[in-house]
Amino acid sequence: MYAFNIERPSTIAGAVDALAKDEAQALGGGQTLIPTLKQRLASPDTLVSLTGIPEMQGICTADDGALCIGGATSHAAVAAGASAYPALAALAGGVGDPAVRNRGTIGGSLANNDPSACYPSAVLASDATIVTNAREIAADDFFDGLFATALDEGEIITEVRFPVPEAANYQKFLQPASRFALVGVFVAKYADGVRVAVTGASEDGVFRWSDAEAALSGNFSASALAELSVPADGMIADLHGSAEYRAHLVKVMTGRAVSAA
Amino acid sequence: MPKDGGIGASTKRREDVRFLTGSGHYTDDINLHGQAYVHFLRSEVAHGELKGVDTSAAEAMDGVVRIFTGADFEGIGGLPCGWQITDRFGEVMQEPAHPVLAQGKVRHVGDPIAAVVAESPEAARDAAEAIVVDIKELPAVIDMKEAVANSDIKVHDDLTSNLCYDWGFVEENRDAVDEAIKNAHHVTTLELKNQRLVANPMEPRVAVGEYSAGTGDYTLYTTSQNPHVIRLLMGAFVLGIPEHKLRVVAPDVGGGFGSKIFHYAEEAFCTFAAKAVRRPVKWTASRSEAFISDAQGRDHVTKIELALDKDGHFLALRTDTYANMGAYLSTFAPSVPTWLHGTLMAGNYKTPLIYVNVKAVFTNTVPVDAYRGAGRPEATFQLERVIDKAAREMGIDPIALRRKNFVTEFPYATPVAVEYDTGDYEATMAKLEEIADLKGFEKRRAASAEKGMLRGLGVNCYIEACGIAPSNLVGQLGARAGLYESATVRVNATGGLVVMTGSHSHGQGHETSFAQVISDMIGVDADMVEIVHGDTSKVPMGMGTYGSRSIAVGGSAMVRATEKIIAKAKKIAAHLMEASDSDIELKDGQFTVAGTDKSVAWGDVTLAAYVPHNYPLEDIEPGLEETAFYDPANFTYPAGAYSCEVEVDPDTGKVTIASFAAADDFGNIVNPMIVDGQVHGGIGQGIGQALLENTVYDENGQLLTGSYMDYAMPRADDLPSFSVDHSCQTPCTHNPLGVKGCGEAGAIGSPPAVVNAVVDALQRAGHTNVTHIDMPLSPSRVWAAMNS
Known part of the structure; x- marks a missing residue:
């Protein structure tokens, strides 16, 4: 990597100030950024670490029952602490390997919006709210294609609020090498309907499978999907699977998530 | 009752103490002043x-x-x-x-x-x-057949084409094989790829060059499986440094799998530059660099035809292979698809007529050379796949078809120029049926079906040629080196032994198993034996470690040197006890005079050798140190039978290895636990090839699988607990230990078992059009095959 400076603010305000400088870059758990730096594919002047800010750490329940997770909370902490939302805890416990889970953060994952990351599917399926230093963003407005989000320059995810569903499950089909999601489907059933979010599959990043949502809202059973199919158009095709294969897996994984929820 | 020491004991690996506690000393740990x-x-x-x-x-x-x-x-x-x-x-x-x-x-x-x-x-x-x-x-040329057909793009402008060679073996059999295939009752044809693999040892390559202006001596520290070979190749052919002015050291090496046999540019560069800049020069590869600079393995495209009579007897075999050399010839690349591949095409079977054609091709890709098994996995895979296909086509049980054609009498001269000294293929197959409980398969299949999973069973045999090899023979075959091994055994005055062996250990456990052999021969505790390797200034000569040759060739050299030690020590003992040499016996570290109660201890004799106050100086010299060079009379031929049961998820195509069993015949065994470990590792790599690993270049020659994000390595949870047995033992007849070698068997024997099992699962599920799937059998490929 190239040489860089690092700042470790202890408050959100301090982090915002530090990120306002030219060529400053936020650093969450570093599970994507550090390898990128090692390959010399990025050369920020200053890294602003967000992991030393107490107000961005931890898990709590809001008055309305939503599960609130600090933006710098590690996957391991979510896996261990999100017992109020077991499907989310299970998702966090299945990200990467223990080293990744102990360093990687929910805010970092969402800000990066890797098209094969797990968390975006949970956020979108849960209709979660992304809280930043400046505003609150609804999940449906947050994800904006591959590696792109609604975040402005220097904006920090301080918290994510998940309404807790009646039933939910995440099914991940592993890409054999990276073990990211080749296709991952998060299904969440709320009183007002079912939401289905898919990661890993689409060239546009995480998306909601609305046909499945409609079918499952009427009949929350894998059999409700029988007549549905996912078009292969717009699905990712690469070494690890064709567009048709990914489209097929979306349906299979959705059915399994419903059965397991 | 298991032994607690010596040959046959599962002694814990002494080297693991340093490897597992972070106190190993690898090339990257070497940092020289300035x-x-x-x-x-x-x-x-x-x-x-x-x-x-x-x-x-x-x-x-x-x-x-x-x-x-x-x-x-x-x-x-x-x-x-x-x-x-x-x-x-x-x-x-x-x-x-x-x-x-x-x-x-x-x-x-x-x-x-x-x-x-x-x-x-x-x-x-x-x-x-x-x-x-x-x-x-x-424009780059990547596809082998295109490289041969398309003469517009030449990798090397000064060559006439991209064809390195067009090899026929045995060329005299060519017409007879064609004729037999033409007239046969049944011919099974299979086209397949044996995909390119990246070796991926845990430790990437490192080189540190040093030059002393005062003496003119060079030292190269390098991650090598054979430092003497590097010294010879680099000294004589690249840099013009005589061997006596060049020391090559390969300290602890974190895995090689073949990729650290070869002489690489970076080694020559660091040695050359150390003199040019008058400073030690160090290079440490990144993992990304390893992907584009370590020699890669396999990469064959093959068509194989097996001719059978109406009863299923093999009549003739013809195989045509394109073998990728990459952009340059790596050190031993030309030998892999030829002498390490063609000579193995008889497998465990008495096929009377065999013809092997190999076209070796230059492409704009990383050079390809030996990788665990080297040619033998490619031979085994195609042979055992085509036999399985033939069994299905002819409606014969695949195990029965193999049994029908087993070689049963030894020695057996194959039609592809090698002579198997010993073996018992029926015994390993019977052992496999027992340890894998093949009779219980249908019950397990039903249980899998209950879960909605498609279960399949794959069985295959393998044979390999190890202990490479008689030097005069390999010389005739084109080797530009001898393939003996050397050992010096130095006994110290106080009775301890230092064995300097040309076999390099980089995961094989030589420091433990070699010491067991010496301990057994002399009757002293293994802790009294030190194994030294990997330094040209300490070891007289070494051809190194590859081809599962260490115990068979390096171990034999060590035995020969120790026999000389014992012979001399007996003379000293005879003198001390005033007896005749021929009456002296050595047992449990004591020399005795046969038929008497006279004895002297090993330590008394070794002390006398170095403090020769009472010593037959008129007959023998003081001191106790002997060297032997051992050149084997033949290859060794480990063989075995493997089985794999898989479960295929019909919805996703994902293959899970449900069980894997290996019944091997390695001849005599020095350390059963180390052998288990070698087989486990080999099976792990074989399953990696069968299900996961693939090296993919795009049409422009860019490596698409240049990191672990896209190159799928096998992990612990991809593998079942293996059932491994090596109780079938037909000792090698021509080396003193009766050993055959075990390092590559797992990687050679396992890929066809996996693929046979997956094809079997799909066939049983009604996918009768699926007769083959090219490796790796990734979920997407299996799903595509089911939906083709």
């Missing part, structure tokens, strides 16, 4: 004409010591090839130059163009980025 660091600027295009390399801006940067380009190596030798193949027409292979740094052209992504020597790794990398390379990118 050392500089090198970074190689590597080609980003697969094929290009080098118009110019402007280093002026880079040279002005902080910390730069000196920058080297191909021009610095003009007039200096290129990397040599250690094996010359003669083609079917009697012509020698086409052998291109392989410069240390690119000259005129680059031929694969990763080909080194320039090398920056600097005060730190970062400064070297910074300066490398400032080098301006003027390169005219040329």
